[in-house]
Amino acid sequence: MSRAPLSWIEALGAAVTTRLDRLGLAARFVAALFGVLGIALLRASLIIRELYFSGVRSLSIVIVSGLFVGMVLAVQGYEVLQRYGSTESLGVIVALSLVRELGPVVTALLFAGRASSAVTAEIGLMRATDQLAAMDMMAVDPLARVIAPRFIAAVISLPLLAGLFSAAGIIGAWIIGVHLIGIDDGAFWSQMQASVDVRIDIVNGMFKSVVFGVAVGLISVFEGFFAPPTAEGVASATTRTVVTSSLAVLLLDFVLTVMMFRGLNG
Amino acid sequence: MVDTPDIIRIEAAHFSYGERPILTDLNLTIRRGEIVAIMGGSGGGKTTLLGLIGGRLKPSSGRVMVEDQNVPTLSKSALYQLRRRIGMLFQFGALFTDLPVFDNVAFPYREQTDLPEDAIRALVLMKLEAVGLRGAAHLMPSELSGGMARRVALARAVALDPAIMLYDEPFTGLDPISVGIIGRLIKRLNTALGMTSVIVTHDLNETLRLADRVIVLSAGRVYCDLVPDQIRASSDPFIRQFADGLPDGPVPFHYPASDYVQDLVQS
Numbered sequence: 392m393s394r395a396p397l398s399w400i401e402a403l404g405a406a407v408t409t410r411l412d413r414l415g416l417a418a419r420f421v422a423a424l425f426g427v428l429g430i431a432l433l434r435a436s437l438i439i440r441e442l443y444f445s446g447v448r449s450l451s452i453v454i455v456s457g458l459f460v461g462m463v464l465a466v467q468g469y470e471v472l473q474r475y476g477s478t479e480s481l482g483v484i485v486a487l488s489l490v491r492e493l494g495p496v497v498t499a500l501l502f503a504g505r506a507s508s509a510v511t512a513e514i515g516l517m518r519a520t521d522q523l524a525a526m527d528m529m530a531v532d533p534l535a536r537v538i539a540p541r542f543i544a545a546v547i548s549l550p551l552l553a554g555l556f557s558a559a560g561i562i563g564a565w566i567i568g569v570h571l572i573g574i575d576d577g578a579f580w581s582q583m584q585a586s587v588d589v590r591i592d593i594v595n596g597m598f599k600s601v602v603f604g605v606a607v608g609l610i611s612v613f614e615g616f617f618a619p620p621t622a623e624g625v626a627s628a629t630t631r632t633v634v635t636s637s638l639a640v641l642l643l644d645f646v647l648t649v650m651m652f653r654g655l656n657g
Numbered sequence: 658m659v660d661t662p663d664i665i666r667i668e669a670a671h672f673s674y675g676e677r678p679i680l681t682d683l684n685l686t687i688r689r690g691e692i693v694a695i696m697g698g699s700g701g702g703k704t705t706l707l708g709l710i711g712g713r714l715k716p717s718s719g720r721v722m723v724e725d726q727n728v729p730t731l732s733k734s735a736l737y738q739l740r741r742r743i744g745m746l747f748q749f750g751a752l753f754t755d756l757p758v759f760d761n762v763a764f765p766y767r768e769q770t771d772l773p774e775d776a777i778r779a780l781v782l783m784k785l786e787a788v789g790l791r792g793a794a795h796l797m798p799s800e801l802s803g804g805m806a807r808r809v810a811l812a813r814a815v816a817l818d819p820a821i822m823l824y825d826e827p828f829t830g831l832d833p834i835s836v837g838i839i840g841r842l843i844k845r846l847n848t849a850l851g852m853t854s855v856i857v858t859h860d861l862n863e864t865l866r867l868a869d870r871v872i873v874l875s876a877g878r879v880y881c882d883l884v885p886d887q888i889r890a891s892s893d894p895f896i897r898q899f900a901d902g903l904p905d906g907p908v909p910f911h912y913p914a915s916d917y918v919q920d921l922v923q924s
Contacts, residue, residue, distance in 0.1 A: 521751035525810075528711055528745040530737040531768045 420613055423534055424542060431539030438547075441540045445506040446548030450555070452505055453498055457489075457556035460497060461563025464488055468564075469572055478574055482583035485564040486557075490587060490596045491652075494557035495549075496644050499603035502549055503636035507611035510541050511632040514615025515625035523616075538612045545608030550600035557596070595651045602643055607636045663722075664689045664821060664853045665710060670719035672705055672877075679705045680716070681877035692847050692854040694864040696899065697874035703857040706874070707823045710855065711745060712736045724820065741769060744819035744852075748826045750810035752798040758785070758809050759794040765816040784812040788842060804835025808842065815846055821853050822846070828860040836860065840867050861900055865889065873899070 431437070468484045514537065517523050523533040561583075568574045587593070611632045618628035665687040672680040679702045687693050695703045708714035709721045712728045721728040726739060752761050762784055766777045785791040788808040798806055807827065814822065824843065828836045840863045847854045858864050864871060865885040873880045873896065880895060888896060898906035914920070 517754075520749065520754070521747045522753055524713065525745070525747055525751035526753075527713065528740055528743070529765050529768065529813075530740040531764075532737075536768075 416617065417613055420616065421609060424538060424609075424612070427532060427535040427539050428543070430535045431543060434536075434540065437536070437540040438543050441544035442548055445502075445510065445541070445544045446552060449502060449505050449548070449552055452501055453552045453556050454559045456497065456501055457494075457559030458563040460493055460556075461485060461489065461560030461565075462567045464493075464560065465564035465567035465572070469568060469574075478572075479578035479582055481564065481568045481574055482561075482579040483586040485568075486561055486583045486587050487592060489557040489560040490592045492596075492644070492648070493560065494553045495596050495599040495603055496640060498553040498556045498600065499549060499607055499640040500637055502545070502552060503607050503611075503633050503640070506548075507545065507607050507636055508629050508633050510545075510611040511615040511618065512625055512629045514538065514541070514612060515618030515620075515628050518616065518618060519620035519625060538616060542608040542612050545611065546601060546604040549604030549607065550597050553596065553600040591651075595647075598651075599644065599647050602647060603640050606639045606643060610636045610639060662688050664724060665855070666720075666722040667706075667709070668720040668722070670709060670716040670721060672702070672709065672714065672716045679877055680709075683719070683874075683878050685872055685879055685882070687853060687855060689853055690847075690851065691869045692844065692856065692867060694868035694871045695855065695857045695874060696859070696861070696864065696871060697880070701874045702877050703874060704825055707745070707825055707855065707857055710821075711740065711743060711823060741817060742820045743823065744814035744817070744821070745823040746807070746811055746814045746825065746827055748829055749803075750798075750806040752801075752806055752810055752813070754798050756798075757794070758790065758796050758798070758801070761798070761809060762813045762816060764813065769817060780816070784816055785809075787846075788812045789838075802835075804831050804838065807831065807835070807839055811839070811842060811846075815850065815852075818850050819852065821855070824854065824856040824858070826857055826859065828858055828863055836863055843867060861888075 464485045465481060468481050469478055472478045472480055472484065514523075517537065523537065526533045526536060565579060569576050569579050614628040614632045614635070618625050663686045665685075667683055667685050670680055670683040671678070672683075679700075683702070683706070695706060697703055705714060709716055710723060710728070712721075712731065715729045723739060724742065726735070728736070728739070731739065752758075753764065756764070759781055762781045763777050766772055766780060770777075772780070782791055782794070785794055788811055790805060790808055790812070793801065793805060793809070798809070801809065811827075822843075827839050827843065831839065843854060843856065844867055846852060856864070856868065865888060868885060870882065870884055871888055872882050875895065881893070883891070883896075888900065891897065891900070895907040897903070904910050
């Protein structure tokens with residue numbers, strides 16, 4: 392068929408324009424959302440409600456995961472440190488891994504699966520059942536009333552959850568390292584205290600979490616707000632939220648890590 | 658507000674979804690206090706018309722005058738100002754599913770007024786009493802039947818006593834008793850609150866009982882503009898097809914397709 396090459400080019404062109412279109416849509420959406428953030432911040436009760444649904448309801452999964460990740464880190468770390476006879480550094484290894492990397496990243500991934508997917512589905516269904524249109528017709532901006540509080544809640548709760556994840560992880564490592572393996576309790580804590588820097592490690596880790604919160608929050612509300620008003624549309628928007636958020640978190644983590652820790656020791 | 662007799666006036670409005678034209682050169686006026694039914698085939702632009710009046714859609718050309726303001730040119734804040742005077746009942750009610758009935762009806766008061774909570778409570782109960790559902794105030798939308806949900810949505814839509822009520826297929830999917838109840842409520846609210854009502858509907862019987870005027874849309878423009886008695890007496894094939902529910906006629910039964918025999922032989 393002589394049409395084949397043409398249709399191949401057509402498909403490529405269509406794919407590019409569709410993506411550019413969506414990028415433009417996202418840019419306009421983000422601009423509009425940031426325009427109403429000020430108004431939304433005044434409605435504390437709406438934000439608190441979303442903090443409960445996104446943040447508080449994610450506590451159990453985040454703390455339990457943190458505990459297990461910390462325990463695994465302790466087992467693996469001990470095994471390696473033993474070869475160099477420096478098992479007292481276990482606390483440092485675990486704390487740095489958690490505070491710098493695993494805390495922010497794993498929490499963001501868990502948050503995307505637990506809370507953001509629910510936000511996308513909720514907003515998508517609100518749109519599909521005309522609830523957002525009804526609000527708009529009642530002269531209430533859905534962007535300020537529904538979208539912004541959910542976004543703000545993600546940005547607030549992610550750093551806090553990441554902190555709790557790291558704390559739970561350190562406790563998990565302490566249980567394994569000190570109580571089961573028998574590392575000296577004092578060495579575990581004092582080495583950690585001496586080697587973990589507030590600015591370089593904790594503040595940077597927190598900053599990562601805030602960036603992840605912005606990314607995951609934006610993706611979840613954007614996908615929900617523009618989900619096609621069908622069962623299939625909402626389902627695929629929810630999937631896209633989890634997939635895109637996860638990829639965005641991992642990519643941003645790489646970029647941020649390079650920026651933060653480049654040249655730290657060299 | 659200037660008290661002109663025409664509360665809604667649409668002049669030469671064009672609207673299309675992508676390549677597909679929906680409204681082509683639509684002209685119509687709706688007078689203050691009227692109940693006007695908009696009828697026509699599916700995809701004939703009826704719901705689009707409500708979108709234009711409410712400012713949710715913009716025509717590609719033409720004017721949509723509501724209370725002497727050209728809706729498509731309004732700023733967002735001016736549009737929101739106008740929408741406080743427009744109520745809309747969505748096809749399936751569009752109640753907020755995370756709020757109980759009471760809070761759904763209280764929503765417009767809480768968002769748009771500075772009334773104290775006890776005044777809001779009294780107003781909400783009055784609106785719910787008007788639709789016969791004061792006793793259901795504590796229920797969640799998921800616990801309501803279709804007809805009840807529609808009545809709660811109606812109470813919410815008229816909460817701020819709008820000048821104009823837009824109804825998008827208010828009878829669809831309801832049992833005959835609920836259809837009658839909604840129909841009577843529309844009429845009563847229109848008279849009691851001095852509103853103007855625009856009803857998009859397929860339900861001809863209820864429409865003829867209710868409406869002062871019936872506007873039939875076809876191919877994106879006004880096909881005819883008649884009072885109910887004229888519809889009943891009409892011999893126009895298009896109107897008869899609607900009135901009598903005939904499957905085929907000016908509105909074809911078949912979606913446009915290639916020749917049937919040819920299509921079969923080819924396979």
